[in-house]
Amino acid sequence: MAFTLFRVDERLLHGQVLVGWGVRLGIDYYVVVDDALAESEWEQELYASGLTEGVGATFLGIAEACDRFEELDERAGQGALLTRGTTAMRHLAESGLLKQRRVNIGGLHAAPDRSKALDYVYLGRSEADDLVAMKPLVRGISARDLPTAPETPLEQILKSVGRS
């Protein structure tokens, strides 16, 4: 299994991911699963501009990511799979691809329809629904912005926003 990190983070390939997680875990390649980004070459170039030498990124729509998951997961090296929101990660989970995997919630920020769970995790109804649906389909879900930070279990996150 090459994927060592499955992360939900609205900022995708940003400093905290590339430096905080990527360097520490020795990530060689990133797979970004996002339908809109998969269609936008200039945005892909922009996101990939932050990668250091020898580190690659692939941008895929949700359907293609499901189709190619096994192939990508068997690559040599250490991989990280990123989604912008909970919906794409839920789709992967519902496709049966994340059974033995832990999902990291790394950045869902404040929005009018969201309530605060942590400084870096705000959930609306749809995000909470997605996480509740994913829970039995994955090995675990927790929030942690950086590998050196404390981990907050899903149950606590949901409780903070009035869900169980």
Add this chain to the structure above:
Amino acid sequence: MSDPVRGVVLAHADLAEALVRTVEQISGVTDVLLPISNEGLRPEDLRSRLEAAATGRPSIIFVDMSSGSCAFAGRMIARGNDDIAVLTGANLPMLLDFVFHLDMPLPELSERLLHKGRAGMDAHHASGHARPDGP
């Protein structure tokens, strides 16, 4: 005469605020640079905030790093807009020069500030002296 160039400093955590405050303390020039932090903002909210700050007249967006959420936001706003320049690797020499040259045309000013920023980098060590463009 064209409008003076506006400066926006876009950086992680508290860095933008600190850079702007420091430039004001050193130069005595105030209300020329606007600090914006990415902290706690969704990418689309950061872009909205930046767009509100940097459109309507020529602007330079000074970004702390050449990649990451701040740089992405700046480059997205500047895409296809001749009135916006994005300078990454923002530092004090670059910003201090900026506040005294607001009336320069945007392309020339951007070049000048890039040079100032790079010229402000240096390394001193007992075994030698290195600059970013080579030993």
